[in-house]
Amino acid sequence: MWISGGEHELSDNIVHLVLARVPGGPPGVKGISLFIVPRFRAAGPGERRGDPNGVSLVGLNHKMGWRGHVNTALAFGDAGECLGELVGREHHGLGYMFHMMNEARVTVGLCAVALGFAGFQYSLDYARNRPQGRVASMKDPASPQVPILRHADVRRMLLAQKAWVEGGLDLALFCARLVDELATAESDADRQSLQLLLELLTPIAKSWPSEYALEANKLAIQVAGGAGYTRDLPLERLYRDNRLNHIHEGTYGIHGLDILGRKVVQQDGAALRIFVARVQASIALALALPMPGLQAECRALAAAIRALASVTRTLVEASADGRTELALANATLYLDAFGTVAVAWRWLAQAIAAQRALGNPRLTDDAQRAFLEGKLHACRWFFRFQLPQANLQFAALARLDDTTLQIRDEQF
Numbered sequence: 098m099w100i101s102g103g104e105h106e107l108s109d110n111i112v113h114l115v116l117a118r119v120p121g122g123p124p125g126v127k128g129i130s131l132f133i134v135p136r137f138r139a140a141g142p143g144e145r146r147g148d149p150n151g152v153s154l155v156g157l158n159h160k161m162g163w164r165g166h167v168n169t170a171l172a173f174g175d176a177g178e179c180l181g182e183l184v185g186r187e188h189h190g191l192g193y194m195f196h197m198m199n200e201a202r203v204t205v206g207l208c209a210v211a212l213g214f215a216g217f218q219y220s221l222d223y224a225r226n227r228p229q230g231r232v233a234s235m236k237d238p239a240s241p242q243v244p245i246l247r248h249a250d251v252r253r254m255l256l257a258q259k260a261w262v263e264g265g266l267d268l269a270l271f272c273a274r275l276v277d278e279l280a281t282a283e284s285d286a287d288r289q290s291l292q293l294l295l296e297l298l299t300p301i302a303k304s305w306p307s308e309y310a311l312e313a314n315k316l317a318i319q320v321a322g323g324a325g326y327t328r329d330l331p332l333e334r335l336y337r338d339n340r341l342n343h344i345h346e347g348t349y350g351i352h353g354l355d356i357l358g359r360k361v362v363q364q365d366g367a368a369l370r371i372f373v374a375r376v377q378a379s380i381a382l383a384l385a386l387p388m389p390g391l392q393a394e395c396r397a398l399a400a401a402i403r404a405l406a407s408v409t410r411t412l413v414e415a416s417a418d419g420r421t422e423l424a425l426a427n428a429t430l431y432l433d434a435f436g437t438v439a440v441a442w443r444w445l446a447q448a449i450a451a452q453r454a455l456g457n458p459r460l461t462d463d464a465q466r467a468f469l470e471g472k473l474h475a476c477r478w479f480f481r482f483q484l485p486q487a488n489l490q491f492a493a494l495a496r497l498d499d500t501t502l503q504i505r506d507e508q509f
Contacts, residue, residue, distance in 0.1 A: 132181030151179030162337030213310025305436030
């Protein structure tokens with residue numbers, strides 16, 4: 098089920114990677130192996146394709162979005178013998194699959210950002226060109242109407258979109274860079290450090306943009322008003338398409354369990370320590386800039402990092418004491434707050450670059466200056482409006498709230 102591109106006529110063959118259990122294998126995930134299963138077997142000399150391999154289409158899934166890419170339910174072996182070739186060693190299939198899937202998860206985050214960014218650009222263009230009403234200070238009813246970009250609430254929605262999608266883009270590209278650095282690392286120590294940081298940030302890079310770029314799409318529709326809800330603009334399609342990324346390659350909740358139940362505790366918290374050190378280095382760099390302006394952001398991020406470390410200790414200790422279900426009950430909240438801190442860090446990095454560029458006396462391009470100043474405004478919004486949400490979430494997590502566990506099934 099849910100096999101994207103599982104059936105089509107665009108190529109001579111379709112090759113599936115299939116998780117299956119070898120007879121006699123151990124129970125649970127440790128007994129899963131990975132196989133290459135082609136739709137058609139190898140072709141003989143002069144043949145375009147070989148014999149069918151027993152892979153059959155059971156049905157099509159009719160989706161909310163992504164209508165241009167078919168999603169299928171398949172059967173293996175119902176329509177004849179189905180042969181697969183083992184990948185690697187028996188019983189190691191899940192590890193092999195995750196090796197592929199983790200990079201795909203970063204790509205899902207990038208896809209979410211791309212859809213969110215497209216919505217932002219369409220709604221920004223609409224706001225620049227749609228005259229309606231007057232700002233509160235304009236008392237003359239005969240005065241010309243202003244573009245809706247001039248209205249405070251429209252500016253709020255556009256600035257939120259900018260902060261979410263450009264912050265999410267930075268995080269996803271940072272993770273993509275870690276993938277490249279892993280391939281070129283010159284020492285085992287560097288490679289291990291990069292791997293730990295990438296593993297920690299991967300569930301965030303997949304999930305946080307999937308949440309907030311979707312929120313950006315929602316605000317893009319709101320900016321355009323009734324036109325945003327119609328097919329006159331592509332905003333409704335972008336929203337439908339982006340809704341997949343919340344589910345794609347693991348749901349939001351699954352990644353919450355992953356980061357809190359696995360990633361922050363592996364190697365006695367080594368990955369989290371590497372992340373904290375990176376953030377602290379950025380704070381020190383910002384404070385050392387010759388021009389002032391980022392001190393408030395540095396203080397806020399330092400406080401958020403302390404709160405993240407503290408609540409992580411609380412949750413990990415609760416799990417170690419045997420209260421695992423309670424510790425993980427609000428793992429999605431933890432993922433969301435952690436993601437906000439990570440994106441705040443990336444916004445600080447962008448602000449550092451913008452401050453340095455603005456301090457260059459050779460900067461004379463007005464459009465470039467406006468772009469850099471826009472980065473500083475978006476960073477300021479993120480720290481004033483988004484980062485405080487993470488602090489509220491950390492406070493709730495520190496209480497080890499059991500509300501979701503205490504409600505009985507029949508009380509829903």
